[in-house]
Amino acid sequence: MTIATRKQREKEEMRSLILDSARKVFLEKGYSQTSVRNIAEEMEYSPGTIYLYFKDKDEIFHELHEEGFRRMLEKMQPLEHVPDPFERLKAMGRVYLEFARNNKDLYDLMFIIQAPIKHEEEPEKWQMGQRTLEYLKNVLSDCQAKGHFKNQDVEYLSFAIWSTVHGMSALYCRDRCKAYPNIDPLDLMNNGIKAFNEMLEKL
Amino acid sequence: MTIATRKQREKEEMRSLILDSARKVFLEKGYSQTSVRNIAEEMEYSPGTIYLYFKDKDEIFHELHEEGFRRMLEKMQPLEHVPDPFERLKAMGRVYLEFARNNKDLYDLMFIIQAPIKHEEEPEKWQMGQRTLEYLKNVLSDCQAKGHFKNQDVEYLSFAIWSTVHGMSALYCRDRCKAYPNIDPLDLMNNGIKAFNEMLEKL
């Protein structure tokens, strides 16, 4: 094993250490409340070191962003085995909302935080997001093959569906569920998606 | 006219001046990019002055927040004259999405930005938001009176509907519509809500 490859490996380990520390602090304090100094302190290095491995705070953001989509896809993957596509679609909705609730800050990172797109047009940064969306569109096509959603365009339908589950998640993440002071947010989401599923069933 | 009342008036004028300046800078640079110093500079006063009229930046946020709901309600008000409640509901959806598109930053302020609820439980701060939601629920009840949405709970249904239009608006505001690289966001929203309306029709 050459020195060069060991150096390479150490470089990657350092990146991992930074990402691990960043994730920890992000999930503890939330993205905007986390400073580069906080991350440096967590990993017991100086702030300057981080900038030897990442261009800026946004690059750390993007890495964790992709990781979020990987995790979400992992949760979706097992649903591949649900035979009926419409049942699979409903299960996906449940998994999506569950993911948002259980990973509030990560969900925030993935879908709500202002995407810091500095160098306009970097579609490669959104690979994982694209794949998740493709997954949804495929399920919708499968549904159509079984007679659902006649005369509907998968593109627009997928957007409407995504909007609904994202809307619920976003309202939950940003505490807008408090607009219903007498209803528990979990109850609100469960029964809200139930009503939505009934709509889908009849479409 | 006593001096006391003039003072009172001047105090209110100063608050207005601060809010006007804050609104201007917020809409120009976005909320998080706006500093108290920016606002002070815009109104040609020192930063400290602002703290004589507002407890902190969040209090300015809340005032503009309420203003946003007032403006949205103004746009909704004329729909009172649409006789058929289901048509009224669909019109509300259109107005909502249009409001979000035309007032991106204000919408952000109202529904997306992390609500800075420091002293937990201040429901009076959300008066206007509550009223807007009541407006929606009333329309849904009217729809039910005309035979729509049988066996549906207005609370949960209103949440599902709100989630959908909010979801679209939020994805739009945060540039997640780019997940559909070949479709114009406006087109996406128009056809997305069209698909959703068809669902509502059949429910």
Next chain:
DNA sequence: TGGTTTTACTGAACACTGTTCATTATATTT
């Protein structure tokens, strides 16, 4: 009117932020 009190405003200061870079310490190569 003259002096005193109240009020309004200022701007320097504090503790924080993301980021840069000359300097130092360590490791590798010659």
Next chain:
DNA sequence: AAATATAATGAACAGTGTTCAGTAAAACCA
């Protein structure tokens, strides 16, 4: 062992929200 290349530091810069002692102006009272 000396020269070179790499890695890490932490002080410094320009920005942030917020506070507060000090000043200047206006209002009050004699």
